[in-house]
Amino acid sequence: MTRPQNDASAKLRPETLAIRAGRETSDYGEHSQALFLTSSFTYDTAAEGAALFIGEQEGYIYSRFTNPTVAAFQQRLAALEGGERAIATASGMAAIQATMLTLLKAGDHIVSSQSLFGSTINLFNGILAKFGVEISYVDPADLNAWRDAARPNTKVFFLETPSNPLTDVADIAAIADVAHAAGALLVVDNCFCTPVLQQPLKLGADLVVHSATKSLDGHGRVLGGAVVGSDKLIEPIYLHVRTAGPSLSAFNAWVLLSGLETLFVRIERQCQTALEIARWLEAQPQVERVFYPGLESHPQHELAMRQQNGSGGTVVSFVLKGERAAAWRLIDGVNVFSRTSNLGDVKSTITHPASTTHARITPAARERAGIVDGLVRLAIGLEHVEDLKADLAASLG
Secondary structure (H helix, E strand, O other): OOEEOOOOHHHOOHHHHHHHOOOEEOOOOOOOOOOOOOOEOOOOOHHHHHHHHHOOOOOOOEOOOOOHHHHHHHHHHHHHHOOOEEEEEOOHHHHHHHHHHHHOOOOOEEEEEOOOOHHHHHHHHHHHHHHOOEEEEEOOOOHHHHHHHOOOOEEEEEEEOOOOOOOOOOOHHHHHHHHHHOOOEEEEEOOOOHHHHOOHHHHOOOEEEEEOOOOOOOOOOOOOEEEEEOHHHHHHHHHHHHHHOOOOOHHHHHHHHHHHHOHHHHHHHHHHHHHHHHHHHHOOOOEEEEEOOOOOOOOOHHHHHHHOOOOOOOEEEEEEOOHHHHHHHHHHHOOOOEEOOOOOOOOOEEEOHHHOOOOOOOHHHHHHHOOOOOEEEEEOOOOOHHHHHHHHHHHHO
C-alpha cells in the first residue's frame, strides 16, 4: 500500500510546494516519488474489493482513474493552484474536452474569448457544436462584450490569458464577476502563466485547465493535462475521466512531477530573458509590432503586472514587415531556436501561427483573432539571451 506523506501545505510557500506537496510513498519509504507502472491493484478479500469499487474504502483500483503516481501529481498541482482538487488527463486538450463535456449538454451556450489556441477553437466549433452546444466569441478585454454575450442558457465562460499567440491579457476577476452574475462558471486556461505567475482560482475563476505538456514539464518530454478546482466541481469531471478514459499515464505523471520541482527557477529565468528579447525586438526596423505583456507598449501592461505577479511571461510574438515571406525567412534561418509549435521548453522555440497552430481554423477566425501572415511566436527557453538575440539578428538582417 502507498501512504501520503505528512503534508502541511497550508504553511508552505509555493516554491516549497512545487517540490514537497503531494508525495506518496510505498512501504520502502523512497525519497524520490515512486513510479507505479501497473494497470491494476489487488485487494485482500472480495469484501475489500466491493468496498473499494463503491467508494466505501479509499484505495487504488485501476490506473485509468486511480494511480499513486498520478495522484501525487494531482495533489501537487492542486496545492500550487490553490485548489481543493485536481484531475489529470492525457493532454491539455483532453482536459478542456473533459471539462466541457462534463459541464455542458445540448442546448447550452459558451461565451469564449476570441483569442484562443487553434485546437481549442476546433474543439468548440467542430465537436461541441456538433452536439448542439452554441458558442459566442468576444474580445477578451471588452467587459461589456462578455456581459452582452451572456444568454439564459449560458453555462460556461472560457478564457485563455495571456492568449496564444498574441498575449492578450484579460481581467480574470472582472470576468468572473460577469460570469457569476449570468449564472455561469468561469474556466481559465492557465497554460502560459502557470501557477508561478497567476492563480486564477484566487481571482474568482471556478476551474483552471492546464496543458502540462508545456511549462509544467518544461523539457518537451511528455504529454499531459489537468483540471483544478473545488472538490464539488472536480468530482463530476473525475467521473467523466473514469468512464471515458482520457487518462494521464503513470509514467507521464512521474515525469511531470520532476518538472514541477524546477518550475519556479525555470519560469523566473525564462521571463527575464523574454522581456529582454521583447525590448530588443521593438528596436529592430524589420519588426512592425511586438506583443509581450511585460512591455509598456502592451495595451494590458498594467493589468498584466498586477495579475501575473509582475511578469510578462515566457512567450513573445511579433509581426514582421514583409508578411509571410519575411516570417518564413526568419524561421528558416535560425540555428539556435527550434522550429516547432511546442512551448514552455527549456529550449527556445519559434513558429508561424498562421500556418501551424492556427492553420486549421477558418481564415475569418484567424482574422478575428489577429493571426496575420507576418506573425511569429517565440517561446523563450534557458539559453543565454545574447545567443538568442544573435540567432534572430542573423536572419532578420
